[in-house]
Each structure stands twice: as C-alpha cells, then as structure tokens.
Amino acid sequence: MQTSQLLAGAAKIDVTPQDLTGLTNLWRTPFEGVHDKIYLRALVVDNGIEAAAIVASDLLEYGDTADIRERIEKEIGIPADHIIITASHAHNTPRVGTTSPGATAYQGGPATLEYTKVIYDQIATVVQQAKAALQPARVGIGTGKADVNTNRDEYTADGYLLGVNPHGPSDKTVWVVKFESLSGDPIAILMNYAVHAVVLGPENTLVTGDLPSVAERYVEQHYNDKAIALWTIGAAGDQNPKYMAWDTTYSQKDTEPGYPLMNALGQIVGEEVVRVAGRIDRMTPMARIAAEGQVISCPASPPKRHHGPNPITPVESLNIYLGLIMINHIAITSVSGEVATNIYYHLRRDSPFTNTIMITMANDRIGYIIEDAGHETPTFEASGTPLKPGAEKAIVHNLVDMMSKY
Numbered sequence: 001m002q003t004s005q006l007l008a009g010a011a012k013i014d015v016t017p018q019d020l021t022g023l024t025n026l027w028r029t030p031f032e033g034v035h036d037k038i039y040l041r042a043l044v045v046d047n048g049i050e051a052a053a054i055v056a057s058d059l060l061e062y063g064d065t066a067d068i069r070e071r072i073e074k075e076i077g078i079p080a081d082h083i084i085i086t087a088s089h090a091h092n093t094p095r096v097g098t099t100s101p102g103a104t105a106y107q108g109g110p111a112t113l114e115y116t117k118v119i120y121d122q123i124a125t126v127v128q129q130a131k132a133a134l135q136p137a138r139v140g141i142g143t144g145k146a147d148v149n150t151n152r153d154e155y156t157a158d159g160y161l162l163g164v165n166p167h168g169p170s171d172k173t174v175w176v177v178k179f180e181s182l183s184g185d186p187i188a189i190l191m192n193y194a195v196h197a198v199v200l201g202p203e204n205t206l207v208t209g210d211l212p213s214v215a216e217r218y219v220e221q222h223y224n225d226k227a228i229a230l231w232t233i234g235a236a237g238d239q240n241p242k243y244m245a246w247d248t249t250y251s252q253k254d255t256e257p258g259y260p261l262m263n264a265l266g267q268i269v270g271e272e273v274v275r276v277a278g279r280i281d282r283m284t285p286m287a288r289i290a291a292e293g294q295v296i297s298c299p300a301s302p303p304k305r306h307h308g309p310n311p312i313t314p315v316e317s318l319n320i321y322l323g324l325i326m327i328n329h330i331a332i333t334s335v336s337g338e339v340a341t342n343i344y345y346h347l348r349r350d351s352p353f354t355n356t357i358m359i360t361m362a363n364d365r366i367g368y369i370i371e372d373a374g375h376e377t378p379t380f381e382a383s384g385t386p387l388k389p390g391a392e393k394a395i396v397h398n399l400v401d402m403m404s405k406y
Contacts, residue, residue, distance in 0.1 A: 001326070001406055004047040006287035008179040009133030010188035010228035012041040013126045015057075015119060016207065017094060022111025026060055026091040027202035035206035035259065036213055038093055040122055041230045042130040043179070043188050044078070045139075045289060045327060052082040052291040052325045053127050054190065054332070054359075056230035058209035058216075059087040059119070061105055061365040063097025064321075068120045069363070072127055081293030084323050084334045085123065086362040088212040088231050090197035092204050096120075102300050102315030104367035104386050136182050138283035141330050141355050144174040144276040146269045148211070149195035151341070152240040153379040160379045162240065169341040170194075170239060174269060175357050176276040177330060182285060186227035189219055190332075191273045192357050194234030194341065199262040201246025208259075211241065214266020215273065222274045229273070232359040235344035237337075237368050238381055241265055290326040290406050293363075295319050296398055298391045303367070305383040318386060320395065321363040324402045330355045333399050334362035335369065340381060342371040343392050350400045369395070 016038050017023055020031040038058035045052055053072070062085060069080035087096070096116045099107045108116075151168025154161055175192035197210035209216075212231040219229035243265065245258020300318040323334035331353040339360045348356055368385040372392045375382055 001288035001290045002049050003286050003288045004049055006137050006139055006285055007046040007134040008137035008139070008187050009044045009130045009135060010042060011126050011129035011133055012039045012228050013122050015040050015122050017115060022109055023094045023115060025202070025204065026106065029202055029205060031207050032205040035208040038207060038209045038213065040126045041228050042126040043190060043228065043230055044127065044130040044134060046134055047287045047289045050289040050291065051078050052289060053078050053130065054230060054325070055083070055085045055123055055127065056232055057085070057087045058090055058093060058213050060091060060093050060095040061087045061089060061361055063105070063364060064100050065097070065363045068123050072124055075124060076128055076131060078127065081323070082291035082325070084325065084359055084362050086232050086334065086359050088197050088209060089233055089361050090208065090210040090212060092200050092206070092208045092210060100364055100366060101313040102318045102386055103365065104303055104312060104384060105365045136285065137179050137187055138182060138285045139287065139327060140178050140280040140283040142176050142276040142280040144176070144272040145172045146174050146193065146272045147172055148242060148265050148268050149236070149239040150242040151238055153238055153381070162380050164242065168238070169345065171235065171341050171344060174272045174276060176273050176280070178277045178280050180283065186223045188228045188230065189273060189277055190230050190232065191215065191219070192232045192234050192359060193269055194236040194239045196236050196240050199241050199244050199258060199265055201244065203246065208262070211262055211266035211269065214263050215270040218267050218270030219273050233361055235339040235341050235358055235360060237340040237370065239341065284328065288326070288328055292324055292402060294322045294398055294402060296322060296394050298394055299388040300386050301388050303384045303386050312386065318366050320366065320369070320391065322395065322398055322402070323362060324399065326406045329353050331403050332357050332359065334359040335395060336362055336364035337366045337369040340370040340374060342374070343369065343395060346392060346396050347399060350396055352400070352403055
C-alpha cells in the first residue's frame with residue numbers, strides 16, 4: 001500500500017418512508033406512524049490511489065447488496081468490493097431487498113420492493129454526496145466501554161431462553177474512528193458497538209431507529225451537526241440491550257412504549273463515543289488505504305427454529321460476504337450475518353492488527369452465524385442458524401488472510 005494524503009467526506013440523507021402502507025417491523029406489525037426519522041449516512045475515504053465507502057443505515061436489514069454496489073462502481077467509480085453497506089438492525093424499521101435463498105431473513109411484500117428502489121437510489125446519492133465532500137483530513141482511533149449490552153442466552157429450568165446472562169460472552173467495547181479536517185473541524189465519527197436494536201419490541205407501531213439512532217443524533221448534536229455519525233453494529237448475534245421496554249412496559253399495559261429507556265441507553269453509548277473521540281490525540285493526515293471483498297461458501301441446513309411467514313428455501317451452502325477496509329493499521333472487517341461474540345473474539349486473537357473492528361449485517365443478512373462449538377448448545381441462535389459448523393473457522397481464516405496482505 002502506498003501512503004498519501006488522506007481525503008475524507010461524509011453525507012446523510014433522510015429515508016423515512018413517506019407512505020407506510022404495507023411496511024412492517026420485524027415482527028410483521030404494520031407501522032402506523034413515525035417516532036423518529038431514519039437516515040442513510042455515508043463515509044468515503046480516498047488517498048488518490050484507492051477509495052472505499054461505508055454506508056450506515058437506520059434500517060432493519062438488507063438482502064444481497066451486489067446490485068447497488070455494482071451500480072456505485074459504475075456511476076461513482078468506487079469498486080464494488082470496496083463498499084460496505086450495513087444496517088443497524090433496528091427491528092422497528094423496514095427491511096430492504098429480497099431474501100437470499102437459504103437465509104432466515106423475513107421476506108417483504110410489494111411495499112418493501114418499492115421502498116428498496118427508493119433506498120437504492122438514495123444510497124447512490126449519499127455516496128456521491130460524500131465523495132463530492134472529500135477534503136484533506138486526519139484520522140485517529142480510540143476505544144471505550146459501555147455497559148449497555150448483555151449476553152442474552154439465559155439458562156433456566158425451562159432450558160435456554162432469551163434473557164440476561166451476565167456470565168456469558170459480551171463485548172462492551174465502543175470503537176470510535178474520528179475524521180477531521182486539517183484545521184480540526186469534524187467530518188465524521190464512525191462508531192461500532194455490539195447490541196441488537198430492540199429496546200422497543202413487537203407491539204410498537206411507530207418507525208424508530210431505536211438506540212443506535214439516539215446515539216447517532218447525540219454525537220451529531222455534540223458537534224453542532226457538523227459531523228456525520230455512523231453507527232455500525234458489531235458482533236451482536238447473541239447480544240441484547242441489558243434493559244428492554246417490552247420486558248416491562250408491555251407487561252403493565254398502562255404506560256406508553258419505552259422511548260425514555262431507548263433514549264437513555266442510546267445516550268450512554270453516544271456519551272462514550274463523544275468522550276473517546278475527545279481523547280483521540282494521535283491523528284494522522286497520511287494514509288495507506290486498501291480494500292477488498294471475498295465470498296466464502298459454507299455448508300447450510302434448515303434451522304431448527306423459524307417463525308417467519310415464508311418457508312426457507314433449502315440450499316446445500318450459503319454465501320457469506322466478507323469485506324475489509326484498511327486505513328493505515330485500522331482494519332475494518334465486515335460479515336453478512338448476525339455474528340456471535342466468540343467469533344469476533346477469535347478474530348481479535350488471530351488478527352495481525354490491534355485495531356480490528358467487525359461490522360456485521362453487512363452487504364446481506366443470511367441469519368445467525370455462531371461459533372462452531374455453539375452448535376451443541378440449544379440457544380436461540382443455535383436453533384435459528386441456517387449454517388452447519390465450520391463458518392467460524394472459515395470467517396476468521398479468510399479475514400486474517402485478507403489482513404495479512406497489508
């Protein structure tokens with residue numbers, strides 16, 4: 001990789017649905033209104049030699065994003081395998097795209113397909129805007145901690161249930177990558193944290209980006225809306241918020257849905273992002289940039305548990321999309337599913353770089369991806385994964401191999 005002046009640009013676009021007819025949350029509850037606006041946010045980095053883009057979305061999930069990434073390559077000039085498109089997995093937002101064969105994602109109807117067209121157009125637009133905003137920049141990285149998530153595989157007298165398991169693996173790390181102009185003006189904050197965006201549950205009827213959107217808004221407001229704050233979800237396959245409104249609010253049936261709780265948890269993460277960003281003092285204007293993507297095929301089998309309205313198409317194998325964007329010694333990896341914590345721990349142990357981030361729900365959503373040893377334990381994720389054992393080793397091996405080139 002050659003080192004040259006770093007250029008960075010960022011942009012955001014409001015993609016709140018104008019017509020909610022036919023759109024539902026993950027639990028198929030029809031939307032009746034909007035609580036908070038949802039956005040696409042894009043970051044483009046360039047050094048005159050290589051360019052890459054990350055699109056962070058306040059959305060439930062994507063199907064295969066190959067078409068829109070190829071469109072961006074053709075129209076904007078950023079290679080398709082240099083693009084990471086990720087959703088926050090907020091369960092009370094619409095999904096985008098069709099379900100890949102064999103994946104456990106829920107298939108939307110005609111309204112979802114129409115909304116997908118809108119989102120794809122807006123993705124192309126927001127990436128173009130971010131590229132147009134490129135300017136000489138500096139980059140730095142830092143980490144903090146937020147005790148907002150918890151391992152959710154709780155063992156009870158009735159077996160494994162979704163609950164709170166304080167003894168299970170749970171990564172509290174808040175990753176912060178800060179981009180600023182050469183004069184110190186903020187450009188973008190890329191954050192990464194491992195938690196399901198499910199403070200609000202199935203009985204909520206309003207569009208909301210949940211705690212990730214709260215964190216994004218908080219960070220942007222801290223910078224007087226001069227910075228774009230991009231939330232990316234880490235290895236949250238087995239991570240829920242420690243507190244969820246639908247565990248309490250709906251059991252009472254006499255209070256409004258838990259937006260105050262959602263705001264509180266999102267602000268905690270946002271506060272930590274701001275604190276960490278303020279303490280990043282090693283900022284460099286020079287950058288080596290590299291990016292690549294890879295598709296690996298892993299053995300598949302229908303999951304033991306599937307509550308979706310559509311049957312799962314039987315397949316012998318599933319494609320997992322892996323991505324890597326290197327900015328100096330910052331390794332931003334991506335995986336197209338809901339990855340369990342122990343797989344990320346494995347990657348961190350084997351990675352040649354201290355600063356190794358994993359973005360999940362990226363460029364597709366095939367379902368839960370659990371560690372190989374976890375297939376023997378009847379947890380929620382193990383009973384819902386569409387994959388046979390072997391994905392953990394394949395993901396870690398291939399991502400490490402990709403990083404080792406640089």
